[in-house]
Amino acid sequence: MNIVQILPALDSGGVETGTVDLARALVQKGHRAVVISGGGRLVAQLEKSGVKHYALPVHRKNPWSIFTQVRKVARILRDERADLVHARSRVPGWIAYFASRMAGVRFVTTCHGWYNARGFSTCMAWGARVIVASSSIGRHMTEDFGVPVENIRLIPRGVDLKGFTWRGPRIPNPHGPVVGVIGRITPLKGHEVLIRALGLIARKMPGLQVKIVGTAPRGKEKYERGLRDLAARLGLGPLVKFLGDRDDVPRILEGLDALVVPTKVPEAFGRVVIEAQAVGVPVIASRVGGLAEIIEDGRTGLLVSPEDPEELAKRIQELVSDPELIRIIVTAARKKVETEYTLDLMVDRTLEVYEEVLGGETIALFKMSALGDVILATPSIRMLRTQYPKARLVLVTEPGYGSLFSACPYLDEVMTFDKKRRGRSLKALGSFSEELRKRHIDMSVDLQNNTLTHVLAFLSGAPKRYGYRRKVTGRLLNKGIGGFKRVLPPVDHQFEVLRAAGVETLDPRLELWTRPEDGSAIDRFLEGEWTGKDPVLIGVHIGASGRWASKRWPAEYFAELGDLVANRLGARVVLTGDRSEMGEAQKLALKMKTKPIIAVGKTHLTELVELIRRFHVFVCGDSAPLHVAATVGTPLVALFGPTDPKRHMPPGDGHRVLYTGIECSPCYQTVCPKKHHKCLRDIMPEQVLRVVEELLTRKGKIRNSNLEIRNKSEIRNTK
Known part of the structure; x- marks a missing residue:
């Protein structure tokens, strides 16, 4: 497979790290991997692994920029002969969606957060499969974006256990506990909640230190400065260390007594949580979104209410002062990571999605x-x-x-x-x-x-x-x-x-499909009409399209044919038509000397199929039931007038067409323009009767017939 991933940038963060990990794993498994982003410090690491990178400004929300990038990305997809493009954020999602349409490439998304359910975020719901890292995000996408459940694929993020070595429960630090928070510095991540919590317990925990790893995004530097000021006002300045972006996260984790994830809003997953659990660092996190799925409170970590410094302070104190609780938590957490959150599992599950989409x-x-x-x-x-x-x-x-x-x-x-x-x-x-x-x-x-x-x-x-x-x-x-x-x-x-469209072999056989209950309903209907055992049933369809008056055989001809069939052939006549023709059927029955079975308007579509299947012969004009009969194999006598049987007669063997072929036919006029309607009026009931008898004789339903077909030129076989 040739997979292209697209995301805003390749700086620090769980999304970026996951993209790099997946791309490297694809190459190791013999696939081709390409990444499109706005660049960043992880590009060198990516290219070193044999992954091709294209630097484009796919992070800009400017509509004109998005428009111009679509063609560029489409060209990359074609040049790289991509099988699939995988979008991991909203701006790249818009670009990739339209580029994939232009290039004829499959489109997949991964939802890494909680989006507003309108406008700009909608493209994340358009993937052929929508990958989510947690069940809560899956529900969000189905309930708020209308993504069909069958299109959602749950794939938790994975950690490379080779890069995050298990250290076991940490021996208490004699100089005081070290608490850390790792991630992009934004108001939603709740850094100020942690700083305020530490202000409540700093005097009770001598030597307490806090390490903040990460930086504020461009344009958000003011928030980071505010955090430094807050720490200073609370007298925590020397205790709180801002380390900036770091590439040595495993080493940072090894030096922590606890990792805190104080986010204020639901997160899709929380990659840093499983990285800490892989190393053996106990985690305290907000009880929101995917975090509440990763952490089992009291067993694989501790959960707290978001934006509650008092509760967070209490849980930090409780955790770092209880070595046995730490041992229980880190042991259970590591085991869960090994069974549910490894990089290999994430890669294999993602490959399964790719194969499913491309399959x-x-x-x-x-x-x-x-x-x-x-x-x-x-x-x-x-x-x-x-x-x-x-x-x-x-x-x-x-x-x-x-x-x-x-x-x-x-x-x-x-x-x-x-x-x-x-x-x-x-x-x-x-x-x-x-x-x-x-x-x-x-x-x-x-x-x-x-x-x-x-x-x-x-x-x-x-x-x-x-x-x-x-x-x-x-x-x-x-x-x-x-x-x-x-x-x-x-x-x-x-x-x-x-x-x-690529279909190679013509197979003109018609098919229709019914359910057993449809046949049972028709059997009950016929029993109610006293048809007796093994009756000979001749169907006569009296209708035509409502706007095609020119396709209707005269009503008096239907009445005459019905009596001829009943009297000369000893068969039961069954009248069919739709609900709007019930009045016409009643009038026609009054004109007949024999009693027909009136099925007009008494069957739904699939029951009509079963009824026509039970006919020994079906007489019908150029209308829908003609095709039903041809499909189920009921012998047909088709009456054509203003339309051409060469164009409209369904395929099938043994059917008969009566068509006068007069000079003005086929005219394809809904009303006879010459007012004489000769194309159908010249087909007489006696002619139709003779063809019906011939078809019955072939089926072995009539023997020693007294009728003979006198004018075979009247009958055309559409075999």
Whole structure:
């Protein structure tokens, strides 16, 4: 693997040390490691270990600086052929996120602190995996930033035990106890709390010394001067030593009787705590954030309330005056470090995250509507899964079709977007796009190819966006392809997009997935209609798309066909349609002399699939149930008029198409422009009956038929 880490600077601190440790370990394990930062005193140490360093001002919060650094970092990612970029702070996080999109590189973050849940910190939630050093930070990222729990990875920081040698319980210092605090000097770290606590006990503990290791960040020097003044006012000037930044932290720790971490706010972890525990120094820390997870009060350290000098003074006195307590604490703490907080464990866990992220892409497939077209997308779903077996596959569709995929074995997730209610709202579009970005889409495949899906694909942040470029928004598909002048079957038409996305083999088989309870519901429904044992069922779909009046076969033809099927073939007719067509079904039943089974509006989507599966033949116009029947293998008699069966007939063997092919057809008009509707009116019920009988005969359901097919030119096989 080739891993790039990016952080503001490489000066002292737990984040910086952890970055260097990880980079060195990656090189030792045979990987390539690159670090981008604003520079610092740890750079020489880093480069000495064989890690490449790029010095860029990735710490500046100026928007223009961030903008200019994005392209520079993207160029580094390409030049270094990076597999993954790992951001460890917010400004570098913004830069790395957009650079990773430009370079097509995976993006991971580590959250090292408690962030404000809005605005500038949001980029830390955008990693394909968000690494946290403690459970408290993990909860913070899920509850305040909405990071899915499955994207959080808990990896505590680790200490190199070779560099922090176990000294055992320290023999009491005859000159007085030495207490230390190590870390960046800022108001949040609580140095003044420690100084005030020492002011309460200095006279009771002769020889007491305090060592403060670290410096204030640039621009915060005033705070450090204030600490010196505070120590002087409390009469502690000679006892408090400011040592500045030090590279010999292990040696400093060996000379301490106790380490104090008086931070005021929750911290992600506290690396210096486990370093002290590795050496054998007892720790007293504030009961906040990750510190309360590292330290078991009274067993591996002592915890105190933050910003409470009196309690801190009491615990310091208690600890340094009790050798047995020290022995218990340091022994248990060292054992815990050896089992939970070693550098090797941290490196191995981080490598597992990298391998997990690089092991499989996340692919978003857009197919919003309509039902028939959604069904025609099922081969594409299967082909993508076959080509990308380790990928996370997410389907984006409309709410009415989500249930159709609840049992689909190829999908990891179905997301629904109601374009009728939400699509007109920019706020709703932005909210849904944010949900898409949380999935860290690597590749989008647009099978809808309209303005909405082009925009959603772009807003998802997917670096590779495939589909047919249509209209102006087609330019948002950076991997889009042009249309074809020749007419292609629907699945073949989709396959051209899949081919561009890396799918190698066309497999046009349609699939649908139901649950056992769907079949049971249909069995109960048919039993309630007194169908008897092993009935011959002929499905007749009376509906069509609400705006496609031109696709509807005349109602009187349906009634005549129903009676012909019942009287001549002895079969039961089952009428299907959606809820809006219930009134039409009742009127049609009144026109019939035989009694049909009315299933119109009585099934939900997956139950309809099971109902159509039970038909011996299904008569249907160019509508969604046509594709359902083709998918489940029910023989079809398809009635086409204003649309072209070459473009819309689903694949499958043994189906029949009735299509007059008159001069004005296909017109693709929702209402017949010539008012005669001859393309469908010229398909007579007797013709349909003969085709139904032929299909039944092939299934062995009719013997010694008295009917014959007199005009085979009327029947076209779409085999």
